[in-house]
Amino acid sequence: MEFFSGVSHEFLALAGYIKEGEEIQVSFFIADLQRGEILASASRRARIDFTLDEAMIRALRDMLPEAAGRIEEVAGRKAAEAAKLAEEQQAAEETVAETDDQATSVPVPLPEQPEERFRPFEFSIGFAPFVPVGVANDMFSLSYLPFIYGSYRIPFSAGILGLGLYTALNIFDSEEAGMASYFHYVIPVGIDARFTTLEGAPIGLFVRARAGVAINVSDFSSLPAIAQEGLSRFLAYAAGGVGGMYAISQNVGIAIDVMYETFLYFWQSDSGGGINTDWIMGFVPSVYLYARL
Numbered sequence: 001m002e003f004f005s006g007v008s009h010e011f012l013a014l015a016g017y018i019k020e021g022e023e024i025q026v027s028f029f030i031a032d033l034q035r036g037e038i039l040a041s042a043s044r045r046a047r048i049d050f051t052l053d054e055a056m057i058r059a060l061r062d063m064l065p066e067a068a069g070r071i072e073e074v075a076g077r078k079a080a081e082a083a084k085l086a087e088e089q090q091a092a093e094e095t096v097a098e099t100d101d102q103a104t105s106v107p108v109p110l111p112e113q114p115e116e117r118f119r120p121f122e123f124s125i126g127f128a129p130f131v132p133v134g135v136a137n138d139m140f141s142l143s144y145l146p147f148i149y150g151s152y153r154i155p156f157s158a159g160i161l162g163l164g165l166y167t168a169l170n171i172f173d174s175e176e177a178g179m180a181s182y183f184h185y186v187i188p189v190g191i192d193a194r195f196t197t198l199e200g201a202p203i204g205l206f207v208r209a210r211a212g213v214a215i216n217v218s219d220f221s222s223l224p225a226i227a228q229e230g231l232s233r234f235l236a237y238a239a240g241g242v243g244g245m246y247a248i249s250q251n252v253g254i255a256i257d258v259m260y261e262t263f264l265y266f267w268q269s270d271s272g273g274g275i276n277t278d279w280i281m282g283f284v285p286s287v288y289l290y291a292r293l
Contacts, residue, residue, distance in 0.1 A: 040066035119292035126288030
C-alpha cells in the first residue's frame with residue numbers, strides 16, 4: 001500500500017495463491033489507498049479443477065459487501081464534487097447566455113451533458129500461476145506466467161463478444177533434470193475470444209477460449225546436436241475456461257478466471273524417425289485488473 005499510495009487510485013485489489021498437493025488456497029484483499037488500510041479480505045481452498053472458478057467468484061461476492069460502504073462513500077463524494085462543478089459551470093454558462101440575450105436577443109442553448117459511451121477496447125497486464133496436472137505434474141512444479149492481452153469488444157443483444165490477441169511468458173520449473181528442463185521458457189501467442197454477459201449488473205460472467213502457437217525459447221546449447229534437431233521449438237497451444245468480472249467504474253474493473261491450458265510439442269527419437277507428440281497441461285487461475293477505452 002505504501003508503494004501504490006502515490007497514485008491517483010482510491011482502492012487496490014490484491015490476490016495470493018498457495019498450492020498444496022491437488023488443492024490451491026486463494027486469498028483476496030481490497031485495500032483503501034487513501035486511508036492505508038485493508039477494507040476486506042477472503043480466502044478459499046478448492047481442488048485444482050473447474051470448481052476453483054466457482055470458489056473464487058464466491059469469495060469475491062462474500063468480500064465485496066465489507067468494502068461496499070467505503071466504495072459508496074468515495075463514489076458519493078466524487079459524484080457530489082462532479083455535480084457541484086457541473087452546477088457552477090452551468091451557472092456560469094447561464095450568466096453568459098443572459099448577457100448575450102440582452103445584447104443580441106438570441107437564445108444560446110446550453111451544452112448537452114455527455115452520455116456514457118460504450119468502450120470497445122479492453123486490455124490487461126497480469127501475472128498468474130500455472131498449476132500442472134496429469135503427466136505434467138510429474139515433470140514440473142508450480143510455474144508462473146506474466147501475460148498481456150488486448151481485445152476489441154462487439155456488443156450483441158445476448159452479450160458482448162471480445163476478439164483480440166494474447167501472449168505470455170510461461171516460466172516452467174522442472175522437477176528434475178531431463179527433457180523437461182529444456183521447456184523453461186515458452187512464449188504462447190494466440191487469438192483470444194471472450195463472450196461476456198451484458199453490462200449493467202455488478203458482476204458479469206464470461207466464457208473464454210484462445211488458440212495459437214507457442215515458441216520454446218529455452219537454452220538448448222547443452223543438448224547433443226541430434227537432440228537439438230529432434231526437439232521442435234514450436235508447440236501447438238490452446239486454452240479455455242470461465243470467469244467473472246466486477247466493474248469498479250466504466251473503464252476499470254477486476255476480473256477472475258480459471259483457464260485450462262494445453263501445449264502439444266513434437267519430437268523425434270532419431271534422425272529420420274517418426275514424429276512423436278507429448279502434452280503439457282495445467283490450470284491457470286488468474287486475478288487481474290482490466291481497463292477499457
